[in-house]
Amino acid sequence: MADSALGSRRPGRWLSRLLIGVVLLAVVLGGLWTWFSLSWSYSEGERAGILQKFSRKGWICKTYEGELALYVVGGVAPQIWHFSTRDEELAKQLSASVGRHIRLHYTEHRGIPTNCFAETPYFAESFTPVSGGEQR
Template sequence: MPTSNKALLFGLIFIAVALAGFAAYLWIALHWSYSEGERAGFMQKLSHKGWLCKTWEGELSLVALPGAAPEKFYFSVRDEAIAQQINAAVGQRTALTYEQHKGLPTSCFGETEYFVTAVKVVK
């Protein structure tokens, strides 16, 4: 086999292995959560935003003590059904169950590393 063909074959194999490695990393980052938890507060907003990759991005106002300045919890939502539940709960006290996914390479998956997996309105 001529040298140029060997170099081309090596280059194609290298690219294929790099793409497979990136795909494996992306799958792990999306399916393995760094942490899980629940946050409760008043649902401030939820918006569908982005130029190319539209994602649901929200804001929950956490109030620890009456009169204290509220802390904001920013989150992303991947599931359309959960986004609709959150939209219905805007302005109400809610509890969000979330997973934290670190190391996502782009904001096409969400602008934050916190992804809401469940929502319930707290009476």
């Protein structure tokens, strides 16, 4: 009778519970890291240039991505700076400002685990048009 009580326990049951626990722990830690990297900014600042391109990209995860042409000296090729935004209203305003000189306020979020949130670590927060900023 004692043998039948021991025989009814499956020996691999603790192993499956351990495996489920490890998977759940990995998912929770991944979620916490994603939340932390998106809510905490590494740096913030401003850049000014001509908004050269703004688009919505992605196969599954659609993100708003932009290019700001930074001109240091006239006649020299500009440096292209890439940024993203997650704000729908800001995306509409930026889309309407393509080709104009703007001053963009951004925050940098390092360590985002996937490009489903953005393709760059730089997130546009707001912008102001700079007078006389039409690209010719």
